[in-house]
Amino acid sequence: MFLASLPRPLRLALYALATAILLAMCLVPQQDLPSAHMGDKIEHSIAWFVLTMTGLLLSHHRPLAIAAFAIGLGVAVELLQAIMGFGRHGDWRDLVADTLGVAVALVIYALVRRLRRR
Template sequence: MPIPQPLFSTAARVLFCAALVFAVIMAILPKPLQLPTDALGDKFHHILAFAALSTLAALGWPRASRWRTIERLSFLGALIEVVQAIPALHRDCDIRDWVADTVAIMVVTGIAAVLTRGRNGVVAQQDCGD
């Protein structure tokens, strides 16, 4: 029995909020937790975090403008880099991290748009300013 769409969207939104809090905390901790994926590098963590956030955003807000999702999540990635520039955090600010975030966001939202178009037979959101 499939999950009703409103319940599915609500669950995705709750998971999005939890993932968002986790990603921001991990990004601003002076000494982040050691993860098994540390050997894959910092860019991998950025790509993974923002791909997950983009996936959950697409599932939680299926009618939202793809461009707005890209804009806002990319802004979050840039904001994280600005915060990481605070000397007291002992973190590194790297524009390439923000680029990795934005590329992951664009790829996932693009895939979501193609899947939505394929499922509905139409483009889910044609405007680029809303």
């Protein structure tokens, strides 16, 4: 896969950029965010799906570590939202949506890998 063949420092930088963008979207004041009109939980699932799939495409050797990082980031985001204000509120249901996005990414990734082996 092309992305996984990039130099490791570049792959880490790209994943750090994806993580930083997600953190910015989750931690800026609520009124500063554009609305996608999809619903908060769907937006969370999509965001964590994209983060996880980005990690898997950049480094396919450690899928469970990538998933664990994404879920840990979801926990950290919800805790930060609960304590920092800015019109944001920590919500365990957001964490469930994040985890669902991670799980869907893992399933799709595993299916694609299995199909490519054949």
